[in-house]
Amino acid sequence: MPRSIWKGAISFGLVTIPVKLYSATEEKDISFRQVHAEDGGRIKYKRVCELDGEEVPYGDIAKGYEMADGRMVVLDKEDMDQLPLATTKSVEVVQFVDSDEVDPAYFSKSYFLQADGPGVKPYVLLRDALTKSEQCAVVKVALRSREALALIRPKDGVLVMHTMLWPDELRDGSFAAPPDSVTVSDAEVTMAQSFIDALSGDFAPEDFTDSYREAVEALVQSKAEGVAPPEETEAPKEAEVVDLVAALRASVDAAKKRREAAAQAKTG
Incomplete structure (x- = not known):
């Protein structure tokens, strides 16, 4: 617990x-250490005061708020507790x-x-x-x-x-909005909706995995054992499609095939 x-x-x-x-x-990200590339020694950092150049123990570190005029207001734990x-x-x-x-x-x-x-x-x-x-x-x-x-x-x-x-x-995201002059046709919207329909379903988080973390873990394990790293899976090459409707139609077909393959894999 x-x-x-x-x-x-x-x-x-x-x-x-x-x-x-x-x-x-709890985050499951891969945790790396900063090390010296030549010998693998860990890189250590010291807390040093810029005024006297001395290393400062963690217990002597306080919070400092810098004013607009450059003055530093120091707040300790007792100040924060009050x-x-x-x-x-x-x-x-x-x-x-x-x-x-x-x-x-x-x-x-x-x-x-x-x-x-x-x-x-x-x-x-x-x-x-x-x-x-x-x-x-x-x-x-x-x-x-x-x-x-x-x-x-x-x-x-x-x-x-x-x-x-x-x-x-929260930042104002209006800067990221496309200009009003850019429009799409009804046919393009309809085909985009078909693609959405092809991938619609109940959300099942357990069906998704962190492929990057799995690849890094496999790479670390292979280097630790002194064996060749796993071969990179080549991504399928897709032809360049300029027409949005054609691109979406191809996307719908690909989505249906992926869904059929996933269903077959589950049933076994």
């Missing part, structure tokens, strides 16, 4: 729900919304909420009420020295909390 990273309480009106917080995700935040040890429910009202671009990280001690019954109450009303709770919470908006929703019998970015942390 993973270790909880935070303990506090959900304020659900006048009801208090003691909870523990657990990370709901911040007047009501959300430091509580999750304050501020609103209830439909889940589809929240743009997924706001989501940052996901956590499991577990009832702590006497919080089991009020936890079940909030979970079941959210489920029956088909609502999610918008909350404010302080995690890792910063306050965040978050969304709490029931999933598989557990309350899951998704921390969210603040509105001013």
Whole structure:
């Protein structure tokens, strides 16, 4: 069982729900060390003060905020602990919304909420009420020295909390929009819809794997064993197609063949 990273309480009106917080995700990326290419020795970094040139112990490092005029304001742990935040040890429910009202671009990280001690019954109450009303709770919470908006929703019998970015942390993407002068024909849209239909289905995350990570792991294993690395799989060559409709028609045919091959592989 993973270790909880935070303990506090959900304020659900006048009801208090003691909870523990657990990370709901773990990245499976390949982890590399920086090493000297000639002998494989690890590269080490030292924390050195630019003023006196001396190495600084981790315990002597504080947070520094540089003002516009160049002055440095130093904040230590005691300063940060004294911040007047009501959300430091509580999750304050501020609103209830439909889940589809929240743009997924706001989501940052996901956590499991577990009832702590006497919080089991009020936890079940909030979970079941959210489920029956088909609502999610918008909350404010302080995690890792910063306050965040978050969304709490029931999933598989557990309350899951998704921390969210603040509105001013989302960039304006209007610059990426194509010019209004660029249009497509009805035939092109219809063929694009056919391609979408050919690949439509129920989302099954277990059907997808990280091919890059698998390839790197195979490469590392082969070098560790002193054998030749796996041969590179040659990607199928496709003829250049200028006509969008023709390109989409070929895409539909290829998608159907891939789906048929996948279905045959599953059945065996």
